[in-house]
Structures are given as C-alpha cells and as structure tokens.
Amino acid sequence: MLFDRFHDEIYRFATRRIGDPIAGQDAAAETFADAFKGIARYEQTGAPFEAWLYTIARRRIVDQIRVRARHDHAELSSSGGSHTSLDGHENSVVEGLLLRALIARLPESERDVVELRFMEDLDVEQTALRLGKQPGAVRVAQHRALTKLRTMMHEDLT
Amino acid sequence: MSEPRDPLIEAIHAAGEVPPPPARDAAFARAMRSVVMSPHRRLNRSVIALFAAALLAVPAAVFAERASQTPSASISPITFETPDPGSSIQREADDTTVNHEGGNYERAGSTTATEDRSGTSGSIETEHSGDGGTVSATDGHDGSGSGDGDSVISTPAPTPIPSATMDSSGSSDGPSPDGGSSGSLDGGTSGPH
Secondary structure, rough: HHHHHHHHHHHHHHHHHOOHHHHHHHHHHHHHHHHHOOHHHHHHOOOHHHHHHHHHHHHHHHHHHHHHHHHHHHHHHHHHHOOOOOOOOOHHHHHHHHHHHHHHHHOHHHHHHHHHHHHHOOOOOOOOHHHHOHHHHHHHHHHHHHHOOOHHHHHHHH | OOOOOHHHHHHHHOOOOOOOOOOOHHHHHHHHHHHHHHHHHHHHHHHHHHHHHHHHHHHHHHHHHHHHHHOOOOOOOOOOOOOOOOOOOOOOOOOOOHHHHHHHHHHHHHHHOOOOOOOOHHHHHHHHHHOHHHHHHHHHHHHHHHOOHHHHHHOOOOOOOOHHHHHHHHHHOOOOOHHHHHHHHHHHHHHOO
16 A cells, blocks of 8 residues: 555655654655645656655645744744753764754755665665656765765864 | 665764654554545635625625615705895895896786786787777777887787778877787777777
8 A cells, every 4th residue: 555655754754854753744644645635646647656755745844844943933932042952962862963964954856865875775776766866866966965974074073 | 775884874874763653543544634634624714714704794784784874965956045134135126137027027917907908918908809999998098108118029910900990090109009009909999889
C-alpha cells in the first residue's frame, strides 16, 4: 500500500527538516492527505510517484515551518526573549545540532541529496527517483554538498 | 552504500536520527482525518460566510426600509394666501394695469345687471330688441355715450340690420360706430313697433 511504503520515510524527512517530531507527523499526515486527494492529477502527469510525493511533502514542510515560526515568535515575545541553555546537553547532541545547522545552509537540491543519501540511507538511484533527477546529477550534488560542509566545518573550527 | 563511510558521513547519519514514527494505524487515521476534515472546514467557512452576509444584510434592509418610508419632499399646490394687511406687497386690486384690464372684463360681466350694458350686452339686447324696443333703445344710447371701444369687439357686426334703422342711427351715433350700430338697431327695431 502507498501509505505503508512511504509514510515512515516522509515522516523522517519532514521531522529532520522541521526539527520537531510532532510537526513532522503533521506534515506527513497532510502530505498523504493531499496525495489521496490529488492522486488523479498524478496519473495525468505521469511523473515518478516518489518525486510527486516528495514535492507535496516539501510544501507541507514549508507550511509547518511557517506555523512553527509564528508559534516560536509568539513564545519568544511572551517569555521576554529568554533562551534555554544548552549546557546540560551532551557533546554529540551539540555536534548534531551544529551539523544540522550547516546542512540547512546548503542549497535545497544539495540538502535533499545529503538527507536522502546519508540520513535516510538511500542509494543514488533511489535518491534520484525521489528527487526527479538523473543519478549523475545526484552524484554531482552529493559531491558539492560534502565539499561545502567540510569547508564550513573547517571555518567554524578555525 | 558503496561509498566508504567517513567521519563526516557518520556524523551526518547521526544528526539525521529522528524519533520513531507513530504507529501506522494512528498515522493513517491522522491522514484520513485531514482528508475528511477538509469538507467540514469548507462547510464551516461557508456557514460563516452566510452568517456574515446575513449580518450585513440586516442593516442594509433596515436602511432600505427607512429610505422607502421617509416622505419625499411634498410639493404643496400654490394657494392664494390672504395678504397681510400691514405688508407692503401690492395686491392685485391695487395694480392699475391689472385693474384696467380686469375691470373691463368685470364690468362686462357685472354691467348686465347694472348701468353699463353698452358694448356686449347692447348687442344682446339688440336681439331682444325686437321684443321690447323702448328699453333697449335707451340703453343703446347710453352705451354709445359711454363710448366703450372695447365693447366694439364683442358686438356682433353681422347682425341683420334693417335699412330703416340706418337713418336714425346716423343721427344719433355719429362718433362711435359701435354705439351707432347698437343704437340704430334699437331705433330701427323700435320704429316698426
């Protein structure tokens, strides 16, 4: 079934982008709701289903990010701008947050490749199918993304 | 994954860890709820829109009703008002020009009962003169003496005039043709009587 095959993947994709599992669940649910409603349109276009599903997921992720941005802004205003301290977190968590921040600075095409290839552990062909690209383009984007990440990490350390 | 894992990729993989997804049934129910809820949201929006339209329609209807009930500027007919005796507005009776023209007309109407029957009534009486010649004859002379030129217009010229009356009229009513005619008629008619 369509939902069983792609739900967990879309949920993880959305949760990584948004940074909130609850919002990731919302985005995944809305993605499949839109897919159910618009399945007729997909059949007419004939594009790869994975790419079509990820396109919907990106839109819903952007919606959730906007909702969270409004919510965070309201919380920040009500709390007077106090920030929670990260002193108690482990170093790995801090490194993970730092790396996510660096990945977020990549162009979206390269960011998609990094997340699907190394976070979701998909191969090049599967990644190309989900992004609607050729495998060669995925390899090029992967190489550029890794190079940029190394450069950014080196700049942050020095 | 054919590529060897370097520390960066391992770190990326670790950074991509997310909490496990919810149970499939719950997630599916959530997605289906989104599908089912959409028409309800649309319905709610339409209901709200209808309610708002009704709220806007009520004041509009009240306004329209008031606008229809307000009497329009009523145009009262012009009536003759009794003049204020103290005012300086000239009355119609005081107007000399109006008095002159109207006076003739009034006289023409009133003189039938009173003294001046010269012009208009004279002609009438000439028709009746056949019945009573003496009275009309004197009236005819009075009328000619007054010399109302206006009554000339009203006097019927084509009245049949006997030829005998022409002689008497010529003596009495020289100056005014009207009076002459009337007088001659009277005289003429009175003659045979």
